[in-house]
Amino acid sequence: MTRTATSPLFYRVITLAVVLAAWEVVGRRHLLFGDALPPASKAVASLLDLLREQSFWRSVGQTVLQWAGGLIGSALVAIPVGLLIGSGRLRFALTRSTIDFLRTIPPVMLLPLFVLIWGTGASMVILLAIYAAVWPMLIQTISGLRAVDSLTLETARVFKIGPWRTFWKVLLPAVSPFVFSGLRVSAVISLFIAVVCELVAGSHGVGQLLTAAQLAGDAPGIYALIFVTGFLGLLINAGVSRVECRVLAWHPSQEKGVTS
């Protein structure tokens, strides 16, 4: 493919400027959606106001706490259970249909039930996030174990490497790239669920601020808060990729030039 002479950055800055300018004009003239599309400058001003409020940072902290609780909790469940299920043919065959069914239940459906049973506090949000985020990691851990080269295992057996050492030195390294590809999805899901709980059930967090802004008809505030959730999503993605790079530095998939 021919290389473009102009750098991507150039295009990006220009596009961003054009989009913001168009947003500003449309917003000022009330061309679209009336009051629901305020000019960009108002949304930015509202964001700057938010950043100065302490209660806003407490809400962000709460959302991050619930996200982290969901992700860590689901990893603690998914990885051991996945290793257990993936290491035996019968165990895999027996649980497969159940996992397939439970995984496809939209987790949001369980929210009203969870609210009645556990209330709207952080523990309910974390439990629902765990339920939702556990599946990608569980399934990846299982398929990672099942994809371990049988020749490698036989080699380990021939060299009389004990089961414990085989687990740490052969199985775990072979499974970890799979676990991470599940973890990346789980991290996103956990944030989605935390925000949904805050929006619908009114659990403390950024989503609750969004509902409040909607009820108050504060359109600039809604844009500012949506921006905050998007930014959290970006940060989470970048953070998980970074951890993955560190942990899997030895793996060929992390070599530069191979992936892209």
Added chain:
Amino acid sequence: MSRLRGILERCAVPVVLVLGWWLLARNSTSVYFPPLGNILTSLREWLSSGFVGDVVPSLRNLLLGYVIAVVVGVLLGVLLGRVRAAEYSVAPILHFFRSIPPAALLPLFILAMGPTTAMRVSVIAFGSVWPTLLATIDGVRGVDPVTLDVTRIYRTSRLRRLFKVLIPAASPLILAGMKTSLAFSIILVVVSEMMASTEGIGFFISSSQQYFNLPALWAGTIVMGVIGYVLSEIFFVSERRLVRWKGDNDDSADR
């Protein structure tokens, strides 16, 4: 025999779980975990009264929003994947939109359009377009340039090239994106009905919650679980068909 064994292995755990639930909750007095029989009774009541009126709007919105998201995502994705400058300029914006939890868009759509059906379909389409869009861009960019050169030499028309070469070659990635989009759509159907609707399964469930009608709440949750399962099975079967054909093609072409 091995087939029978496979069926037995598939069914054993679900049967044990359902039986266990039924036995354990048989005499349950807990408000939160009613006996399975009560749940089935309230499911039957729902089926005979408002079931169709609740399920049809949900499925219709889901289908409409999802189809819009897929069509827009694939077409726009092909365009952005083929035109370098366009992809360069909008990539950061696309990645940003992808990172927004889809439900966070709801307050905005409610404010802009009110609690209408059009609002729910729009939020489903807008919220679930990103995975398909980004996957299509990646898929189209990964199409073998030699194949494209060949179509150019044979003077294949643009439309033919789009539907016979570009989209099929990118289909494994597009399908993976479409699967994520489907999950987003299902979430958005339910959440949009919980937040701003007077119809649909999401509304049925949240109103059962407000009236503290736990058997109905469980019934609604189970029905939605079954719908989610059926949809993903349909997706799985059609994906396997499409990709099997793709796999054959690959074998004869370059392996």
